[in-house]
Amino acid sequence: MLLKGSTAVRNFFLLALAGWAVFNLIQTFHSVLADYSPIPVEDYWRITQFWAGPVRWANLWRQHNEHRIIFPELVHIADMRLLHGRMYLPIAVSGLCWLGVWCVLAFSVYSRKMMEWPAREAALLLAAVVITWKGCSTVIATPFQLQFTLLQLFSVLSLLFLSLLAETARARYLAAVIAAGVVCTYSSANGMLMWIILIGAALFLKVSLRQILILTAAAAVFSGAYFFHYHFLPSLIAANLHHPLRAAAFLCSYFSMPFGGYGLRTFGFKAGAVNLLAMSVCGVVAFRRGLLRSRPGIVVFGAYLFILLSALLTTVSRMDVRDYLFDQAKAVRYVTMPTAGWALLAIAVVWVLDTVWPQRGPLVAALGLAVCLFLGFRQDGGWVEGTRMELANAQITATMLENGVFDPDQVRTIFPDPEFVRVHLQVLQQFHKGIYTHGGDKWIGSNIRPLNLLDKPVSGKITRVVPVPGGLEIFGWADTDTLSGDHEILFVDGNNIIAGFGRRPAAGLPYDLGAWDTPNPLAFVGYVARPAGPLSVYVRTYHGKAIQPLGDALTVPSFTQLGSRTDFTPLPGVSWVPDSTWTVNGYQPQGDHGPAPPGLIYGSWSGADDKTGTMHSAPFAAPADGCLVLPVLPGTSSYGQSVQVRDADSSQVIADIPFLDGRTLWQRWRIPIPASTRKAAIFANDEGTGQNQWVAVASPEQCK
DSSP, X not given: OXXXXXXXXXXXXXXXXXXXXXXXXXXXXXXXXXXXXXXXXXXXXXXXXXXXXXXOGGGGGSOBTTBOOHHHHHHHHHHHHHSTTOSHHHHHHHHHHHHHHHHHHHHHHHHTTSSOTTHHHHHHHHHHHHHTOGGGHHHHHSGGGHHHHHHHHHHHHHHXXXXXXXXXXXXXXXXXXXXXXXHHHTTOGGGGHHHHHHHHHHHHTTOOHHHHHHHHHHHHHHHHHHTTTOOOOOOSHHHHTTOHHHHHHHHHHHHHTTGGGSSOHHHHHHHHHHXXXXXXXXXXXXXXXXXTTSHHHHHHHHHHHHHHHHHHHHHHHHOOTTOTTOGGGGOGGGTHHHHHHHHHHHHHHHHHHHHHSTTTHXXXXXXXXXXXXXXXXXXXXXXXXXXXXXXXXXXXXXXXXXXXOOOHHHHTTTOSOHHHHHHHHHHHXXXXXXXXXXXXXXXXXXXXXXXXXXXXXXXXXXXXXXEETTEEEEEEEEOOSOBOSSOOXXXXXTTSBEEEEEEOOTTOOOGGGOBTTBOGGGEEEEEEESOOSOBEEEEEETTTTEXXXXXXXXXXXXXXEEOOOSOOOBOTTOOEEEOTTOEETOSOOSSOOOSOOSSOEEESOTTOTTOOEEEEEOOXXXXXXXXXXXXXXXXSOOTTEEEEEEETTTOOEEEEOOOOTXXXXXXXXXXXXXXXXSEEEEEEEEOOOSTTOOEEEEOOEEOO
């Protein structure tokens, strides 16, 4: 039964697989640490909404979409109560649950000698290589996704307990099966599918009729209770059942993950189809050879069946027939389910070939699978980095909020409703949770003089200074390896008082905020609330024990960005001279752009992204109060876009509006007009022909 070949070659191969798994584990651990942010992201604001303040246990029964997430929420509550809502606990538990899946598989395989050395070790190490792959780090680092990793651990545990029940008929294992099934049910809605698998497996294993009846009664009680005061949501099931071919493609795309996340969609179809077909063949062979009645057979094939049923449920309930690329099937939150499917497939293939072709089969299978995994992981590097961008935005948003700045456009990168976030940030602040655990930032308002100032400047520069509602957003880079792990960049006013700070996003600078003059590995983002006068920039180095200057003093722009306003008073005497490509209300209608200004709006989109052209206003008298508000809406790609306010007589630029990619809300710029300016004019230009490269400008408004 041993793999054919010298012992040294076999040992080297196993050692290489073990090293690969350890390397993946270290990479994943590092990614989780790098991606951590203390600010809630997306659905985790539910936890802030219900559990940051006084505990009302009735909220445990509140649905989250179709789910009742009681057991994940218990972990979130413990984190709020014990660790101040910093989200350490759900991240740690999620990581342990994910590794626990492999531990249960290893225990199942080792507990019965269904495979001999080294086929058994090769199978488990291949599964370890898959499960430790860093592409799953985004799920682990996103605390709310605990519901998926918790569900997966208890699904394999329930199958393990069922196999032990079949072997021993002990009541404690029946209780354990039911308990694990309850955790599955109340972690995610698809967890109820486990009851079907457990009852079917119990019949297949010929568990006693009494125990099957008890298991069935438990399934009925806990599944029935799930729908007590349940609110059914609109569903796509009826519509999707009319598209079986697209459903099959969606299902294959789901099972292609993580390898189908990047590249041509046809590759995703093929990879998923190979996965399903190979596991089906393994299942048939395992059934014919009596392997399914064993402990590893129940756990491996039962867990895969659960993933398959969950994928089918996702297909009929989530598939959008208009989604040509099947992006919904490849959503990051689902990635651990099909990833576990590949790990199960690796075990099944090596195991089945060990029984069919023991001399060469396991070695051929293990080598082939290792090569496929290596090529697949290399292809998916870009997809993995792309999944981390939301967490990078969360880190930047946390820095912004800690500085007392609230830019709705940046907040929308972590939650679609900025006002909801504004309200519940006050709850976090009131109860000293999350980013407010220590009662606010200790640096802002402090004098810089007591710090150890070194005269040696740090290599680097400030590359962009962008006014945002309530302050400044500052981009730059610093070339030093001795940055502090806390607040790395300090912005100091003329009185030597620290006015704000910045950090390097450990997850990297999001694509939308990157620029050619800001090298990503060295980039930082910082904020200053309500700056007045020039700012000096310092870098905290040597792990916070010293500070060093960075470049020249930072000049604060004279113009600022206002938040949403309701008091609109048009500036009189402004008329527009557009060219043919600028049309009234000619901005892209898709997306939520926030409240539109009431005045006349011209946009360069005009039905297509490739439109270009220039628009300007006729010269108009400078406002008597020396100030105007100019509403501007840029496309999400700012390449080739510009909007300027100029002195109409001298053509001198008074304000050149800065744009950041990815912004979707109307921006209202408060622009001071110099006293020497008699007449002003507005110039807008669109030279971009790419996707979302357009700009819209509305009639200027009075400042008061």
